[in-house]
Amino acid sequence: MVAMHEMSLALSLLDTIEKSLEGKNVKKLREITIEVGSLAMVNTEQLSFCFSIIAKGEIFSDMKLNIQKKKAVFRCISCQKEVSSEELLSNCSFCGSSMEFMSGDELILKRIKAEVEDA
Numbered sequence: 001m002v003a004m005h006e007m008s009l010a011l012s013l014l015d016t017i018e019k020s021l022e023g024k025n026v027k028k029l030r031e032i033t034i035e036v037g038s039l040a041m042v043n044t045e046q047l048s049f050c051f052s053i054i055a056k057g058e059i060f061s062d063m064k065l066n067i068q069k070k071k072a073v074f075r076c077i078s079c080q081k082e083v084s085s086e087e088l089l090s091n092c093s094f095c096g097s098s099m100e101f102m103s104g105d106e107l108i109l110k111r112i113k114a115e116v117e118d119a
């Protein structure tokens with residue numbers, strides 16, 4: 001079974017990759033590194049699987065998809081301390097105030113390694 005959430009992320013990732021390759025003579029992709037926030041609720045195995053289904057063609061034939069997990073970041077609304085965590089934090093461990101969510105639910109394309117065709 002294919003997870004819908006991961007499939008839609010894989011599609012938008014493919015879209016982002018294709019956009020970033022526009023105008024470049026890329027023959028083959030070697031490695032794509034993405035970063036997934038720990039609160040993005042992404043099953044990384046499902047994401048790789050979905051991506052392998054949709055990323056067809058010679059350009060993707062030897063590509064490796066690297067998925068790195070990134071901790072979410074929260075900031076205390078009163079003492080401004082920033083804390084990174086894999087889980088949702090609601091209270092500051094220093095002063096007990098509420099925490100504000102800063103980042104950690106995104107999927108970022110970090111690096112593309114590609115083989116470029118000789119011009």
Ligand SMILES: [Zn+2]
Pocket residue numbers: 076077078079080081092093094095096097
């Ligand atoms: Zn605090």
